[in-house]
Amino acid sequence: MTALLEIRDLTVCRDNRQVLEINALSVEKGEVLAIIGPNGTGKSSLLLTLARLLQPEKGDLRWDGMPLSALNPLDYRxxxxxxxxEPLLLDASVFENIAIGLRYRGLPSDEIRERVNKWLARVGIESLSKRPGARLSGGEAQRVSLARAFVLNPELLLLDEPFSALDAPTRLRLLDDxxxxxxxxxxxxxLITHDLKEAARLASRVAVMLQGKIVQIGSPQEVFANPASADIAAFLGL
Amino acid sequence: MMELFNSLFSDPEVLEVTLLSLKVSGIATLISLVIGLPLGTLLALAKFPGRSFMLSIINTGMALPPVVVGLAVAMTLWRSGLLGDLRLIYTPAAIIIAQTIIAAPVVTGLTAAALQQLDPRLQLQLLGLGASTPQMVLTLWREARLPLLAALMAGFGSVISEVGASMMVGGNIKGQTRVLTTAIVLETNKGEFERAIILGALLLTITFLINYALTWIQQRGAKQR
Incomplete structure (x- = not known):
């Protein structure tokens, strides 16, 4: 496998406090990498840094071998x-919510309609197309949020605890889908999560994050079977 | 009374005064929108030193007494004033300037408040879906369209019924700078109470329509939630 994204010596501060210190982490093409760790450990800061919505203090980030700084931030995003x-849906129809990213990219309306309809069907919410975003259940809204991301055919998908606000049966159905x-x-x-089952179900690799540092990386089986330290074992509940 | 009402409506001066009021306050509100929408957006979304201070200045500006604005504008436009050479004192333009100074902080402050009510994570979400900064701002305006419309109408409401500044910088000149509020003051001073009452009813109708529209907008917004 080749790395889509490589991170070396990354330091991120928020409100004058260092929240991330990552020596090395790579995201391989086609993989699902779960970043797991307790709340407040810097997982979301990492995701925002990867989205270039948070500026690191220092660090070498490479996209397909190229320095990330060489890419225009908007082109990258x-x-x-x-x-x-939270799905954070707009005060507009489900269709318009899914179409928004395509509209930002200035795509022709025929193509937008075709792609949005495809993803409405794929996530099983065709019948909700015209419904206002504000009148959806939590599960429906999160389906819209997923369709809104997949419709863009992203080269990299960043998921920040997308199911944590949902009830268990809804979460399981969405996880399978x-x-x-x-x-x-x-x-x-x-995928950022604090739910170990979610990580085990979706991810090909798991990176454990404690206090702003990646402390172990491996397949879910490896990490769950052989935690590298007592702290990791404690987090995993072993 | 009914006879007077009818004669007033057929009186070209009443029509003229009403139209001038709507025109002057409408233009002042539009200029306030051009200033207040970007400035309020900047204050709501950007982080820069002095932002809180600027917000408190704007909030103070929302309660500016019109007579104080009238005094400042009159001194500036007075023949010996800083902009005296422009010869704007006692013209509709002078009233527009004064009313803009009154309405702009209202539109700016309410714009900032409207945008600050949105979830701050929405900005990250929109950028994370590939929005450029202008596209993000347009989407946020669209999200806050009802409170933004309310801001605009509150700006208009603050100047259509204002009398102090219009009187001081406009001079209440018949056929030139006489607006509804200054006409009411004049008629009252002359003891022409019936005429004043009818002009007052006209002004009240306009402000009622604005407030009715505002309430309708807010109720519609509440229903959608």
């Missing part, structure tokens, strides 16, 4: 898609 914990979409599209994905 148009190659990725971000899904946050997301897994099959990821298998089908082979989208390179970074």
């Amino acid at each position: 148009r190659r990725i898609a971000l899904v946050l914990q 997301l897994k099959s979409i990821l298998n089908e599209t082979n989208t390179t994905t970074v």
Whole structure:
């Protein structure tokens, strides 16, 4: 596998406090990398840094071997898609919510209609197309949020705890659907979660993050079977 | 009374005064929008030193007494004043300047408040979907369209019923700078109460329509949530 994104010696500060210190991390093409760790450990800061929405103090970030700084931030952000914990839907129809990223890219309306309709069907919400975004259940809204990201055909998908606000049955159904979409599209994905089951179900590799540092990386089986330290074992509940 | 009402509506001066009021306050509100929408957006979304201070200045400006604005504008436009050479004192342009100074902080402050009510993570989400900064701002304006419309109408409401500044810088000249509010003052001073009452009813109708529209907008916004 080749790396889509490589990170070396990354330091990120927020409000004059260092929140991230990562020596080395790479995201391989086509993989689902889960970043797991307790709340407040800097996982979301890492995701925002990867989305170039948070400026690092220092660090060498490479996209497909090229320094990330050589890419125009907007061009870069148009190659990725971000899904946050809250769907944050616009006060517009479901269709328009899914179309927004395509409209930002100035695509012709025929193509927008075709792509949005395809993803409305793929995530199982065709019947909601005209419904206002504000009148959806939590699960429906998160489906819209996923469709809104996948419709962009992103080279890198960044997911920040997308299911943590949902009830258990809804979460399980969405997890299964997301897994099959990821298998089908082979989208390179970074998933932030504190839910170990979610990580085990979706990810091909897991990186454990404690206090702003990546402390172990491996397949879910490896990490869960052989935690590298007592702290990691404690977080994993072993 | 009914006879007077009818004669007033057929009176070209009443029509003239009403139209001038709407025109002057409408233009002042539009200029306030051109200033207040970008400035309020900047104050709501950007982080820079002095932002809180500027917000408190704007909030103070929202309660500027019109007579104080009238005094400042009159001194500036007075023949011996800083901009005296422009010869704007006692013209509709002078009233527009004074009303813009009154309405701009209202539009700016309410624009900032409207945008600050949106979830701050929405900005990250939009950028993370590939929005450029102008596209993000346009989407946020669209999200806050009802409170932004309310800001605009509140700006108009603050100047259409204002009398102090219009009187001081406009001079209440018949056929030139007489607006509804200054006409009411004049008629009252002359003891022409019936005429004053009818002009007052006209002004009240305009402000009622504005407030009715505002309430309707807010109720519609509340229903959608």
